[in-house]
Amino acid sequence: MRPRMRICLSAALAGAGLILSGCANPSVGSDRDDPTQPVTLKFWHGWSNTAEVKAIDDSIARFEKLHPNITVKTVNNVSDATVNQALRAGGDDAPDVVSSFTTNNVGQYCSSGMWVNLDPFMKKTGVEKTKVFPKTFLDYTNYQGNQCALPLLADSYGLYYNKDAFREAGIERPPRTMSEFKRDAAKLTKRKPNGSLARAGFVPNFRLYQNSPDRLFAQWGPKYFDGEGKARLSKDPRSKQFFATQRELIAAQGGYAALEKFRTTFGDEMSSQSSFMTQKAAMHLDGEWRGLMLEEGKAKFDWGTAPLPVPDDQADTYGRGFLTGTVAGIAHSSKHQNAAWELVKFLTTDTDQVVRFANAIHNVPSTFAALKSPKLDADPAFRTFIDIARNPHSTALPPSVNGGQYVVSLQDFSYDVEAGKVPDLDRGLRELDAQIDTDNLQSVN
Template sequence: MGRTITKLVGTLALLFAFAGILPACIQRVADGKTAIAYWRTLSGAAGDTQDKIVAQFNASQSDVVVKSEYQGTYSDLATKLIAATAAKSGPDVTQLGTFEIRQFAKSGVLVDLTPYLNGPNGIDRSEWPESMARAGEIDGGTYWLPFNVAVPTLYYNKKAFADAGIAEAPATWSEFFSVVRKLTKEDRPGLALWSNTWPLFSMIWSEGGELTTRDYANITLNDPVVVYLLKELQNLVREGAVVVPDKASGGHRAAFVNGRAAIILDSQDAFSEVFAQSNGFTPGVANYPAGAKGKVYAPGGGGIAMMSITSAEKRDAAWAFMRYMLSPEQIADYSSQSGYAAFSKSAQLKMGKKLSDPRFKVIHDALPYVRADFSVNMSPALRSAFDEAFQKILMQAADVQQALDTADAKAEAAVKSELAR
């Protein structure tokens, strides 16, 4: 009896030990190559093309082998990275949304890429939009590089426009508000607004407003331009011209494709969904309108970063892979397949005739006006204060000035303690 128990315990212990050691061995050496783990998000063409890039990279050389692993949405990926970091494990290279860049960089989770970018195997970023090249800079280091760049895109129902006698998409924000009113019918609002503040950034910046400086020294959630724009939107909600559909039942996109809204403000990420699912009408696409300061567009999407868990001897291999992903050929291919923006000039050249396709034209016409400043996204305190005010104003008809003053005061205090941490 005693021996049987001893054997059983011994066997289990060995199994546990192997279970722990084996994956580590596999990760370190795969046919003598350096193994790199890459965690990614995005499904469909955007995900498949990343796997294709990984496969091409693996076939293109014999020193490094990358394994791509899908980790769910941006939010799922971030949660898994946090858990992996706490367990001192995780990938070597990861796709990363804009929300986590600052916190991850400041906590030492990401590697400063500056030496690699400026080294002999660096990347020429001079042909990227300047703000995109600087988007991942935190305290003088560069921790994140753009990869899947999304630009704001306006979708409209061509039939609704024709019925209302509107010939083309609005060119300015004031025109936009009047078009939304014109398109509104008893059973269909003019605009289904995203329950997320992202489209507002373009609106605010192009009208000359600001929410914060990049160093958070001057937070201005109650900027007069912000107050004016949110008052306009609140009035439109009151009039029944704007709705903010809940995410769980499909949000603004479902409202648009089902003909329950004539316009949505989204990104080019919605292209396939909008064109494949629009029911009973033909959708049109346009750039966001311009404001008093012309066109200023807040990009979205995500980028790639190297995790500091990557051992020193594997970092060159990880960088080789990142560099490959950001080569003009791969950016062009990724853009062609997934619809994300080819943000470097060489990549655009490689896309050739494809750029004249109306869908790609809209995306790339927006690129010169991109302002890649993720300051609001990167501060949880600022983001949540602004989100809360936005929701209270549009969903609870809160007094705009008061809600924004409260949010501003709250953000000032919370960001201060966030910076002190």
């Protein structure tokens, strides 16, 4: 179970050394090593939960059994900031294999040269990536043709809904279109005698938990950049449709001020006092890990999962969702790149390994074969997210040269839109595009 944490501050990205890709000066490693000779690899990853770390350690044990000449020393709970500092410094203490939860930064990993291009390694070992990985997963692990990372499990986002509340409101199934979403959200909203909210149908406010705007926007299938890498949100009519729908969802449940006030009564996202667990929200946007949390927390109501609704004029895309995931790569500074590739290949392409790891930490597998495996967790709630990951209309954020800075800009803009601080949406979107383009230009100069 590994929740995705939203990007909150551009300063955090800057502090991680992930704003100016031009600053990278990676140490030169070697791809001339013999992977059959005794070697010790250093693998740095971000997992820290006891069960997650055990799942990684079990994976390494399986790898070492297959490759008795390779010893892997792992370091857990490592941030992108720490990894990038180590790779810039180089030397014997730097990792050989690295993983990251932040797919938004793939553009910088690739463009900076700190992670090596994996295509040559795949070619010489017979890995045909388009036959192994779904296209969306390949999209968020390469930048401008440089496949410097591969998917290492994925996360997909969908809808959790309170079946008891649905039955009480006379709603037979979860909504599939945005018009049904607004209708059901209003029917599910309950108020106290004084008029304040007792339960929201769905809290669309962008500051709530996993409600980063890009996740709901994915239901429209937006295109953030044109072929030249220029921001184009203002030129895409789906941008205005998205914001209009979000504001209509807010209006249907009493308005922004009422929902924001209600939001402050929710407990921490990962606690037993979160909004869905306490039945203060009848529908909830979240990833596949939430189901396990609801089971372990012994939720006191009947609940189910479904894909998020889609725009009415794209009803045929129902089943889609937002995708992201963990990525793995090889440090450019590694002098054992062929041996490192053996580890990356095992972790990302071995079907049995991918399925066992996915089942262990309750994440979505990231290969065609693993997604179809009969050994995959058969829990119906989890299967919803498998289906979302397999849906050809599901999308991920495109990599950018300055990492996730454009997502931060979108978030800041979205906060103002939902609060009614953007009177001219067309102008606001043009200014957002200009800001994103300026940030991207600065990052390469």
